[in-house]
Each structure stands twice: as C-alpha cells, then as structure tokens.
Amino acid sequence: MNQTQPPKGRSWRDDIPLTHIPAVETANRHSTKVQDFFGIPPSASPRDNSPTDGSRTEVNDDLPSEPRSSITYRDITLHNISSKIKEQYPTIKMHTRRTRRNLSILIQSCTPIWFTPPTTLALLALALRLLPLAKISFPSLIPLSTALYLASFALFIPTSTLLLLRFILYPRETYREAVHERDSSGLELGYLSAWPTGWILLVAFGGFAVSEGKVGTSSAADGLATAVYVCWWLGAVAVGVVVMFVLGCLLSSRSRSTHRTGGGRFAPLVGWLVCMQAVGTVAFVGGLLAWLRRPGNDSDSGEGLFSAATAAPVVVLSFCATGAAWFLANLDYGVLMHELVLVVGWPPPEHSATVFSMVGPLGQCASALLVLAAAARRGDGGVSMGGDLVKSRMVAGLAAMAPLETVCVLLALLMGGIAVVWLLLGIITIFYRLSRGELAWNPSWNGIVSPVATLAVLSILLAMELDSAFFRIAACVIIICCILMVVVNLGFTVRLAVTSRSKQDVSGTGSQPEA
Numbered sequence: 001m002n003q004t005q006p007p008k009g010r011s012w013r014d015d016i017p018l019t020h021i022p023a024v025e026t027a028n029r030h031s032t033k034v035q036d037f038f039g040i041p042p043s044a045s046p047r048d049n050s051p052t053d054g055s056r057t058e059v060n061d062d063l064p065s066e067p068r069s070s071i072t073y074r075d076i077t078l079h080n081i082s083s084k085i086k087e088q089y090p091t092i093k094m095h096t097r098r099t100r101r102n103l104s105i106l107i108q109s110c111t112p113i114w115f116t117p118p119t120t121l122a123l124l125a126l127a128l129r130l131l132p133l134a135k136i137s138f139p140s141l142i143p144l145s146t147a148l149y150l151a152s153f154a155l156f157i158p159t160s161t162l163l164l165l166r167f168i169l170y171p172r173e174t175y176r177e178a179v180h181e182r183d184s185s186g187l188e189l190g191y192l193s194a195w196p197t198g199w200i201l202l203v204a205f206g207g208f209a210v211s212e213g214k215v216g217t218s219s220a221a222d223g224l225a226t227a228v229y230v231c232w233w234l235g236a237v238a239v240g241v242v243v244m245f246v247l248g249c250l251l252s253s254r255s256r257s258t259h260r261t262g263g264g265r266f267a268p269l270v271g272w273l274v275c276m277q278a279v280g281t282v283a284f285v286g287g288l289l290a291w292l293r294r295p296g297n298d299s300d301s302g303e304g305l306f307s308a309a310t311a312a313p314v315v316v317l318s319f320c321a322t323g324a325a326w327f328l329a330n331l332d333y334g335v336l337m338h339e340l341v342l343v344v345g346w347p348p349p350e351h352s353a354t355v356f357s358m359v360g361p362l363g364q365c366a367s368a369l370l371v372l373a374a375a376a377r378r379g380d381g382g383v384s385m386g387g388d389l390v391k392s393r394m395v396a397g398l399a400a401m402a403p404l405e406t407v408c409v410l411l412a413l414l415m416g417g418i419a420v421v422w423l424l425l426g427i428i429t430i431f432y433r434l435s436r437g438e439l440a441w442n443p444s445w446n447g448i449v450s451p452v453a454t455l456a457v458l459s460i461l462l463a464m465e466l467d468s469a470f471f472r473i474a475a476c477v478i479i480i481c482c483i484l485m486v487v488v489n490l491g492f493t494v495r496l497a498v499t500s501r502s503k504q505d506v507s508g509t510g511s512q513p514e515a
Helices: 022-027 032-038 078-088 102-109 112-134 141-169 171-180 182-191 194-211 218-252 263-291 308-343 353-358 360-377 395-435 443-447 449-466 469-510
Strands: none
Touching (some): 112 141, 112 182, 112 194, 112 443, 112 449, 141 171, 141 194, 182 263, 194 218, 218 308, 263 308, 263 449, 353 395, 353 443, 360 395, 360 449, 443 449
C-alpha cells in the first residue's frame, strides 16, 4: 500500500489538527471564565455555547474565525499565538515584563574584574612616583602620577559601592555564581582580590604624601602616617580574608566543562595567580612604607615614616607574605604548565589575555624583596634585623643586613627572569590567536596592564640598586607600553558600553506593550 511521505523538513505531526487530540480539544473549548478574565463580552466570542436543553444552535458563520482543524503543531509558538490574539481581539492589551531599571542592571552586572582599572592606574602612578629613584625625571612626572592616583581613587569608590550593593541586594545570585559556576566565574573570583589590592595601593599614596612633605605641620604628618599604618594593616587582613574565601570557593565548586580546551580547567588556576599577586602587593607596599623617609633627611639613617618598633611587624609580615605568595605561585605554575603542555594546549581564545597574569606574582614578589631588604638595612627610623629583632642606631645591624640584601637582589633577578619568560609566552599567545583570527577583546584584557606594570616597578628598583642603564631603559619602555594598553582598553571599554546601551534601547523599544 502506497503512502504519501511528508515533504522534507516537515513531520507527520505538523498536519494533525489539534481537534483530534482530546487534551487540546478540551483546552480549546469556550469558557466564560476566560471571557471574564480578558473582558470579552459573550457576543464577541466567535462561537456560542451550546444550550443546556439539548437543542442545537447554528454557529454564526459571519464571524471571522479560523476553523479549529487549521491549527496544527507548527502554529503553537508564542509569536503565532500572540499575533492571532492581536488580529482577532485588537482591544486586548498584551502584558509584557517591565524593563528593569538601569541602576539594577548596573548593580547586577558589576563583577570583581571591574577593579582592574583602578588597580592598574594606582600601580602605574606608583611606578611613576619611583622613577626619580632610578635617576629618571621630567617636569610633569609628579603631577602625572598624582593625576593617575586621583583617577584610581575616583574609579575605586563607585566600583566598591556597586559591588557592595550587589552583595547586599543579590546575595544568593552572587553566591551561586561564585560557587556553582566555576567555568564562568573562576577567573572573576581571583579578581576579587583586586578589591583590597586597590585599597593597599591607594594607601601607598598617603605614604608618599608624608615622605614628600606635602602634608604641612609635623602633627598632621604624624596623624597621616598613623592612618596609613592602620589602613595598611586593614588592607593586609582584607587580602588574607579574600584569598582564603577564593580558595574555599574554588575547592567547593566543580567544573561543568567536559571539553578538552574548556575554560573550567584554565580559569581557576589563573585566578589563583591573581590572588598571589595581591599577596605580593601587600608585601611590596609594606616594605615601601617601612623604607620611606620623612622630608629633610638625606642620609640613609634618617627618620623613617614609621618608628622602628612599629615598622618591625610590617617588615616581618611582609617577608612572610612574600614567601607564601612565591611558594604558592610556583605550585600553580607547575599545574598550569601541565595543563598547557600535556592536557589543554593553548589557552582558550577568550582567556588569551589572562596568560599575562602569570607575570604578576613574580614581579610583585621580586619588588617586595628589594624594598624589604632596603627597609631592613636601615638604622635609625628603619628596621635592622641583625642580632636582636630590632636594632636602631647600630652599625652591627647594618653590617648584618649586607648578606640579606645580596640574597634579596639575587632572588629578585631570578624571579624577574622567570617573569620575562611568562611575558614572552603571553605575547606569543596573542600573536597565535591573531594569526588564526580568533582574537577578540573582552573585559579580561583590562587585567593585562597590572601584571606587566610589576615588571616596570622591578626594573626601577633594580636600576636603583645596580645603577644599570639597561634597567632604566626597560622601565621606560614597559611604562610606555602599559600606558598605551590602558588607552586601548579604555577605547574598547567605551565602545562595549555604547554598544550594550544601544542594544538595550532597541530591545526596550521592541518590548513596548501595544494597545
């Protein structure tokens, strides 16, 4: 027996009228409750109810209505149903979900990666502030550094407010994204440490203000130095809490990615490196504050920003933080190289820019070792760890610090060499994706500048320590590249914001209810 086959692309269910299905036929029957809900009078109904006395009434064929048999499975879509209702009952108002307010959208879209621009600007400002120590200066250097610090502060305050509002208003959603969605939020969890990192770098600006004599009276300088000291400890505690929180979230979450090159294997490792850079930043700023001197003291034994008794815990904790960050980063490097070489291969295209995060912990820890050695070498107003824990005004303590300084310089050079290897790997990754046409900008590109800027700070300190012209040139080149990258990221960020806004306006216009 020959049966006609349905045309290609259609199914046999597409031609079955819905009236042959009991459930759909029951749902398609006339209901006075539906009429009451939509406000339709009984006379506007395309069909009349059957009388209760059993007599038959004729259907009004003059009403424009489709026969039931013409409605098939293909017609059951939200668009078709809504259009049919509009055509048949033009007085019905289609209710749509109201568009959320712009502030609510802004709060829900705020992520920890938003803290990378203020952190980057603060680190660049700090690098420019240190350039005179390497015998590099130009007239507008200090004003440019101050402008970058103010821009960082102007970005840090609203970003902190938005993220706090998200934690308060949407706690469940934020927790679910952090714990249950490692593939999409593993890297953003690591960038949560950029929040206290930005705070620590802004605290360093207060130390520079005291050291450069811009405060005014001696009592005001003492008060600001005390505030800087307290704020540094608050930032150090905040970094420790955030790092342990990130570690707990990464241990509690599981990757849902089954693809060989999925970001679920790569993003958490890079996020942990961002946390280690934050720990290194705590150590670096702590050593820097203990190393800075008050104005009017040109000798190495001048009065420091803090007293010897108050600076000693800062230096000791900074040394411990440097060791912890370096050791944990080395463990992460081993696992990451295993993933890149033996398991995953090249990082996913969307994570190409995050390879530069491998530079940050080494560059920051190396810089911390150099400033900590200089702070521990100091006599009066500094910290000397030779013999007793703290020795001031003693030549024996300074002599005991010479081996420590040598070891710190050696370790800084070793870390800097490894950091350059990761920097070259990041550049090769960018060119590899560019050659394959897979390179596209995304917000993670804002995190490139901060790790690379740590190499600029390291080059400045090495130029000061070794009196090397090579490191002076390297510092200038890296700073110029970082500033150019900041400008490029700013342009793409503005473009993304404008594009998102235009799309939102178009979607909002298209979802207006019709009368």
